Amino acid sequence: MSGSVVVRARRVVLPDGERAAAVHVTDGVVTAVTGFDDAGDDPVTLAEDEVLLPGLVDSHVHVNEPGRTEWEGFASATRAAAAGGVTTIVDMPLNSIPPTVDVKALQxxxxxxxxxxxxDVAxxxxAVPGNAGQLTRLLADGAVGVKCFLLDSGVPEFPPLDDAGLRAALTALAAVDGLLIAHCEDDDVIAAAPDPAGTSYPAFLASRPGAAEETAIxxxxxxxxxxxxxxxxxxxxxxxxxPMLRAARAEGVRITVETCxxxxxxxxxxxxDGDTAFKCCPPIREAxxxxxxxAALEAGDIDLVVSDHSPCTAELKRLDVGDFGLAWGGxxxxxxxxxxxxxxxxxxGLALGDVVRWMSEAPARLTGLTGKGGIAVGRDADLVAFAPDEQWRVGALHHRNPxxxxxGRELTGVVRRTWLRGQLLEEGAAPLGRLISRPRGA
Structure with a gap:
């Protein structure tokens, strides 16, 4: 954008804490953060019940376009993101056709x-069998890192890495300090578990035991x-x-972790039972x-929270029969x-600052998107007006499939307005997002 705007609020979540402040924006970038009353002429002032947050960074989104655009798509996914206060998403390399396993597919x-x-979209x-030689080229072309599966991904065009393939990928990435993210479940553990079939959720849960995650991790x-x-x-x-993740970090292994x-x-x-809208892999486990x-989030043992938005068509969810073995997991x-x-x-009893750390700051750091992740001078003016005390019931969403x-779930906290690089995102307006890359050296 060009021009200037000032957005102020009695509560602003900043990297060093929460306080009243005015955020000054010029040409889409934060140029100053001042006191609430030092806002100049005609600032945008949030309502008394609103808090100004940095835009969220969701580093785990399956957009599915091209190839499976009937599942989602860039237009619908990014409209949903904007409505939810997410100003940057990072698209996953699979479920689209072609999968993003070489530079041509990224293009x-x-x-x-x-x-x-x-x-904004990164x-x-x-990483799939045989493409270790492509990984550094993907990074050089702007990918924020590479993803692999350690078991069947569910789509044939994105096969998993065995141990030799995993180590080949990591060796290539280590040479340029690149990042590998991994879906960690173990095929052998799952093969020894009961087959998923029918409407019983406990039976589906037994088919993907926690030991499958632990073995793969x-x-x-x-x-x-x-x-x-x-x-x-x-x-x-x-x-x-x-415990094994804590121990690995304590000995210096460079490993981070997210939950959803x-x-x-x-x-x-x-x-x-039969409500296959809840099916995902790994599965939702016990309380x-x-x-x-x-507790691990609060202690810092889990670094970030991202959606793993992985939709499909209503037909593929098999709500007609409620069979967890047949339904798509996502x-x-x-x-x-x-x-x-x-x-x-x-x-x-946790604070909005904690949520911002998990859902904006940490994903931006993981992906090397240094212009994102906080309200600070020099960063993109991605801002969210959030009403943290307002309750609402989930109804129609912008996702392509419902x-x-x-x-129907009652939630607390409503996103009222979202700004991308200082420009208010308005429903029905021309899309303002950009395609972004990991900065070189980040």
Missing amino acids: VKRQVAEGQVSV FWGG GRLIAAARDTGARVHVVHLADAGAL PHYLTFAAEDVP THRDALW IAGLQVALPAVWTGARAR VTPYA
Whole structure:
């Protein structure tokens, strides 16, 4: 954008704490953060019940376009992001066709996304068998890192890495200090578990035991230790893995970990049989896991919270038969991630500053997007007016498909306005988002 604007509030969440402040913006960048009364002429002043937050960074979004655009798409996903206070998403390399496993496929993604994104979009590359030689090229072309699966991904065009493939990828990435993020479940453990079938949620849960996460995370830790590479565990559901993650970090293994709003909100005991909107992999586990994940966030043992927005068509969710064995596994929750996490955090006496650290600052740091992640001089003026005490019930969302386990749930906290680089995002207006890359050297 060009021009200047000042946005002020009695409560602003800043990197050094929360206070009344005025945020000065010129040409889309924060140029000063001053006292509330030092706002110049005609500032935008938030209502008394609103808090000014930095835009969230969701580093785990499956947009699915091209190839499976009927599942989601850049236009619908980024509209949902904007409505939920998410000003930057990072698109996952799989479920689209082609998957983002080489520079040509990354260029295809960019061509398709160009001109239709309402928020800023960055991209992950993918690590699959035989493409270790492509990984540094993907990073050089702007991918923020690369993702792999340690078991069947569910789509044939994105196969998993075995241990040799994992180590080959990590060796290539370590040479340029690149990041590998991994879906950690173990095929052998799952093969030995009961097959998922039918409407019973406990039966589905038994088909993907916590030991599958722990075994795969152990493999990742060992490979990271041996290669010196940076690694990240996506969507941790199993609290039983936390001790090994703590121990690995204590010995210097460069490993970080995320969890997701659905693991912090729901519990297996409350999932109705046949309600396949709740199916995801790894699965939503028992309340004891949920509580331990919250404790790990508070202690700093889990670094960030991201949506793992992974929608599909209503037909693929198989709500008609409620069979957890047949249904696609993935939770649609991009638009409600902030209020869902805030609802749980507030109930536990945690602060908005904690939520901002998990959902804006930490994902920006993980992905090297240095212009994002906080309200500070020199960063993009991505801002959110959030009413933290307002309650609402989840109804229609901007996601392309309406299936979500959040449907009808009462949440606390409403996103009232979102600014991207100082420009107010208005429903129905031309999309203002940009395609962004990890800065060189970040």
